[in-house]
Every structure is written in structure tokens, then in C-alpha cells.
Amino acid sequence: MDQLNRVPEVTEHVLSGLKADQHLKHRILEAAVSSPRKTAFRPRTVIALCSLSVLLILLCVFVSGLGSKSPAGNIQVIPAGSHRNSSPVNLQTVIEKASDLIQDQVTEAGNP
Amino acid sequence: METDQDQPSGVSGMTFDELYESYATDVLRVAYYYLGDRQRAEDVTQDVFVKLLLNRPVLYPGREKSWLLKVTLNKCRDLWRSSWVRRVVLGHPAFELFPADDEIGKAADSIALSEAINRLSPEFKEVVLLHYYQGYNVAEISEMLEVAEGTVSSRLSRARNKLIKELKGE
Numbered sequence: 715m716d717q718l719n720r721v722p723e724v725t726e727h728v729l730s731g732l733k734a735d736q737h738l739k740h741r742i743l744e745a746a747v748s749s750p751r752k753t754a755f756r757p758r759t760v761i762a763l764c765s766l767s768v769l770l771i772l773l774c775v776f777v778s779g780l781g782s783k784s785p786a787g788n789i790q791v792i793p794a795g796s797h798r799n800s801s802p803v804n805l806q807t808v809i810e811k812a813s814d815l816i817q818d819q820v821t822e823a824g825n826p
Numbered sequence: 827m828e829t830d831q832d833q834p835s836g837v838s839g840m841t842f843d844e845l846y847e848s849y850a851t852d853v854l855r856v857a858y859y860y861l862g863d864r865q866r867a868e869d870v871t872q873d874v875f876v877k878l879l880l881n882r883p884v885l886y887p888g889r890e891k892s893w894l895l896k897v898t899l900n901k902c903r904d905l906w907r908s909s910w911v912r913r914v915v916l917g918h919p920a921f922e923l924f925p926a927d928d929e930i931g932k933a934a935d936s937i938a939l940s941e942a943i944n945r946l947s948p949e950f951k952e953v954v955l956l957h958y959y960q961g962y963n964v965a966e967i968s969e970m971l972e973v974a975e976g977t978v979s980s981r982l983s984r985a986r987n988k989l990i991k992e993l994k995g996e
Contacts, residue, residue, distance in 0.1 A: 719958065720939070721959045722959055724940060728937060732855055734851045734853070734854045738850070738872065742846075742872050742879070745872055749880060
């Protein structure tokens, strides 16, 4: 299509009055000055990051505080060779009481 | 003190002033062909050159214009999509012509073709403008628009058929 090959020429005819002038150039420069740069230092970002850091530190402190209060935290130190006094005595008492009870039951069953 | 506009843009070595003088009118006219609205075309030109100033893209020598036109078409596409409702409600803007004073007589023969190009849908208008107005080949357009070469060829062919029908008054 021959006409399409004339598009540059045709455009020059019909839009030759449409030019990027000095006024538009000044507009661009003003807009560039008033727009924030992408790489610019942004206080909002810094404030957000600081807040997040503080929050994380507080969370760590809180979690470590909880940990020290838990029963699992009280570790009993039992040196090698030492005797555990309380448990065996208690167990002995329980066994004695249980055997007494069983004996009573057996006696009652034998003498109706 | 050296201002931003005096510094070379990217690696091309051209300053903002040189890029503006060389390509701003092309950017403005392509945007105008696309949008059919002078104010918006100027806004797009402004956005494109502000982006150039602020982002300082890497522009290789000889590729400056294709970068500017690629950004221009992206911005036009965004504007076109965002103003869909207004276009539907208010209708398509009239394609006003801006002949220079001494060109008014000569312009009469060219009006039909310019208006026909302006009436094409965006996907066809883009390839027609880049190929017939800006002189890019299929491979270059494919790279600029990020579509396959076959798609560009197909769009060019369909655009040509549409223009022929339009100009014949079918």
C-alpha cells in the first residue's frame, strides 16, 4: 500500500504544528525536580524498619523471660554417686501400705 | 554546578538536552497519534522524559529512541486502558490536526490517512506507527513491544487491510 509508505511525510504535513517546545521542556524539568527519586532516602521506610527491629527485640526479651519462669528451667543437679533420698523412702512406704491392704483383703476372704 | 540535565544519560553519552531536541517531538507525535488528545500526549511526553531523568536507564548508542518510544507506548497503553469508561461514555476524541501555517493547503490530502491510522485499535496502531512512521523493522518492533515477530507481521498485515478498507470507505 503506497499511501502507508507516505506516513512520515503525511505526519509531517498534518502534525507539523505539533512540536515538543521549550515550554514542555521546562514543564518536564520542573516535574523532575519535584518528583522524589526512586533511590532517595525515605524517612518512612527507615521509621518502619526501626519499629520492626524494636518489636523483634521486645519479642525476644518477652520470650526469654517466659522461658526462665517455666518448670523445665529448674534443673536439679544430681552429682554422680549421690543418693536420692526422698523417692526410695516414699516408694517403700507405698509398697508397705499396699502389701498391708492386700494382706487384709486375703484375711477377710479366708474368714467369711 | 552541573545539573542533572547536563549529565549524560546512561551509557549513550547523550545529555538530556540532546535527547529532548532529537526525540521529544517524535515521542509527542506518537503519543498524539495513539491518544488523539494533545494534552494527554504532552503529559505522556513529560512522564517519559521525567522517567529518563530520574531513573537514568542504560541507553546504548543508537538505542535511545527505541527506549523512549517503548516507554511512550507503555504509558499510552496504560492511559488508554484507564480511560476506557470515559471513552465508552463520551466517545472517541476527535483527531485534531496541527498543520504548520504554510502546510495548511497541502494537508488536505493527508487528513484521511492520518485519521484512519488514529482510528485503528491500539495493537494495530502501535505496529503501524513504529513501522511506517518511525521506520523500525519487524524484529526491532518485536523487541520493543515484547511480542513474537510473527505476531508483529500478522498485526501489520491486518492493520494494512483495515486501512485499505477504511480509506476505500467500506
